[in-house]
Ligand SMILES: Nc1nc2c(c(=O)[nH]1)N[C@H]1C(S)=C(S)[C@@H](COP(=O)(O)OP(=O)(O)OC[C@H]3O[C@@H](n4cnc5c(=O)[nH]c(N)nc54)[C@H](O)[C@@H]3O)O[C@H]1N2
Ligand SMILES: Nc1nc2c(c(=O)[nH]1)N[C@H]1C(S)=C(S)[C@@H](COP(=O)(O)OP(=O)(O)OC[C@H]3O[C@@H](n4cnc5c(=O)[nH]c(N)nc54)[C@H](O)[C@@H]3O)O[C@H]1N2
């Protein structure tokens with residue numbers, strides 16, 4: 001053993017020990033870099049107003065002390081050299097990056113004057129209020145849009161979550177999440193939980209697995225989940241509907257379905273049964289690439305395990321031109337097997353706040369809609385996506401470039417954006433050009449991003465470490481955070497910016513005029529919680545008087561669908577002349593639907609499969625995370641690489657009919673032969689330019705990010 005005083009050992013490192021002697025204080029806060037439903041608890045070690053270290057908060061019942069690579073690198077996020085520190089106004093041409101600092105008062109005054117003028121000239125609907133993945137300021141932004149009079153509140157949910165919610169609502173009238181605690185079998189459909197969810201979810205899964213949970217993993221890629229799965233159905237991207245219908249077919253043929261539920265609580269069963277009959281395991285094998293015996297095995301395991309739960313993604317099954325109907329075919333399996341709203345199945349819970357069901361009620365829904373839709377102009381997309389219009393409470397932003405172009409049914413002239421990133425939208429260059437054509441663009445951002453560069457005025461926002469926000473957790477916990485450090489430079493919290501603007505843009509809104517805290521108290525009223533109480537618990541507190549979960553609620557009140565039942569054939573879709581059954585269609589571009597195109601572009605391209613260290617565009621400026629994969633890489637199978645003379649790490653050209661990108665090849669068996677995968681957030685490569693802006697699902701307007709055609713060639 002090395003003696004303790006060996007000179008080769010470096011002197012003891014001065015630990016970052018909190019206390020009076022060191023001047024280090026631990027301040028509780030939350031991470032908000034990624035997943036909104038979980039947001040890990042962070043203990044920020046602060047010395048002289050600077051975060052010198054972060055750790056996971058052990059007492060946070062959601063994250064339980066864990067942090068992922070992104071959260072662990074928080075200091076590089078907060079103190080990035082790209083952080084905006086002062087309001088900026090454009091001097092040069094739009095997009096020229098020529099800005100000069102201005103004062104907050106001047107910036108806010110100019111924004112208010114300009115937006116009020118545009119409203120006077122062209123109506124409130126000509127101003128769009130937009131926001132990216134960040135959710136915490138959304139209730140206030142949505143209220144501001146409608147108080148101002150604009151129906152055009154758009155979010156990243158135009159390409160994420162909303163289509164999943166629509167599929168649930170079409171089938172069941174409500175959303176049902178998996179109840180992992182009691183499930184005997186978990187059907188994980190297009191989810192990569194070890195990468196896309198917070199670390200505690202991975203721990204829960206592994207614990208459940210040890211208890212004997214059976215896992216069926218359905219997806220084209222091998223992910224860390226696959227090693228823990230009892231069955232992996234390796235599907236061709238975009239063919240989920242055919243696979244789900246084939247599973248249903250086996251379940252019905254083999255009499256494994258829940259007859260009682262189907263008879264009493266569904267409409268359209270016979271039509272559905274006869275349609276699904278076309279999808280024999282053999283037929284589905286041809287379409288999906290999954291061997292027929294494996295389809296049968298998975299169907300039996302899911303249907304015979306009582307209860308069984310389905311875990312589905314907010315995006316991956318929906319990111320296809322046939323995504324919504326594929327998701328409906330998938331969700332039908334829950335009702336078919338009688339697993340709807342039962343313990344250990346898929347359970348309906350009411351959201352408390354910001355998509356989290358914490359077991360108490362709030363007035364969020366009332367707060368965000370101060371003016372009814374009927375008193376506002378049609379939303380973006382209302383003319384093209386009537387089902388979206390009926391089932392969602394925001395505009396469909398993928399229509400934005402089209403309405404900018406056609407100026408029909410009315411012109412759009414300005415946007416007030418909070419962290420909106422055009423590069424995340426399909427045909428990102430079309431989105432960029434549309435933004436450029438606005439008369440006036442404001443972006444409230446943490447960093448100088450490509451979108452911010454297009455703005456007329458940029459306002460610097462601060463991170464979750466520097467602000468106060470309300471966060472509920474599904475485990476029955478709530479925290480009203482306090483700033484761990486003061487805002488960097490002159491940056492401000494999004495809500496401070498929003499409430500200041502609300503004073504200028506919607507002075508007649510009585511609630512807004514009372515301020516941020518009064519609004520939060522108003523929202524919280526039905527929960528019995530008040531900020532006075534929450535402020536006494538800076539690290540958060542468990543909720544009391546939680547309503548105990550009720551199951552099979554449909555037996556009392558029916559399903560909140562037009563028929564009052566689960567709709568295997570949707571009356572709402574039929575009303576708009578669409579297929580009521582969850583019909584399977586090939587992706588718009590695929591080796592089957594466009595064989596000619598597939599000769600030139602023989603690989604199926606799927607984009608954006610999650611990686612643990614990246615989230616969209618956000619963590620590429622952090623050396624710890626970026627360093628884990630410094631160059632943009634396309635994943636291809638060693639077999640496809642060999643055919644093309646490509647070695648691991650080679651620079652290659654990834655091309656689609658629309659665009660080409662220079663990236664490196666990552667040879668991996670994680671993708672099957674015939675499939676290529678690339679992450680979407682790299683600063684060096686605009687991946688979404690590879691996709692046409694109209695490569696969309698015709699019902700939801702969602703982009704087909706995860707099944708298009710491409711070719712990969714070695715660079716000369
Ligand atoms: N090809 C492809 N494209 C995709 C996807 C894919 O899988 N493939 N996934 C899609 C999905 S599911 C989603 S959800 C979207 C995400 O799309 P976006 O939400 O647009 O993605 P981000 O790059 O995270 O951009 C959000 C911006 O918000 C800023 N921001 C972060 N926190 C705050 C804050 O507190 N305040 C303010 N004001 N700004 C903040 C960030 O700096 C960042 O620039 O991307 C979609 N795009
Ligand atoms: N680290 C990290 N975590 C994140 C994010 C991030 O960017 N980084 N983004 C967050 C956001 S916005 C979202 S929406 C979620 C997404 O969370 P997930 O949906 O879990 O993430 P993905 O990896 O995009 O997709 C999961 C799997 O679905 C597969 N898949 C693709 N097409 C199909 C198909 O047609 N059928 C089937 N069955 N499977 C398919 C993909 O190949 C992938 O392996 O993650 C969230 N969490």
Ligand SMILES: [Mo]
Nearest residue numbers: 160161314315
């Ligand atoms: Mo998403």
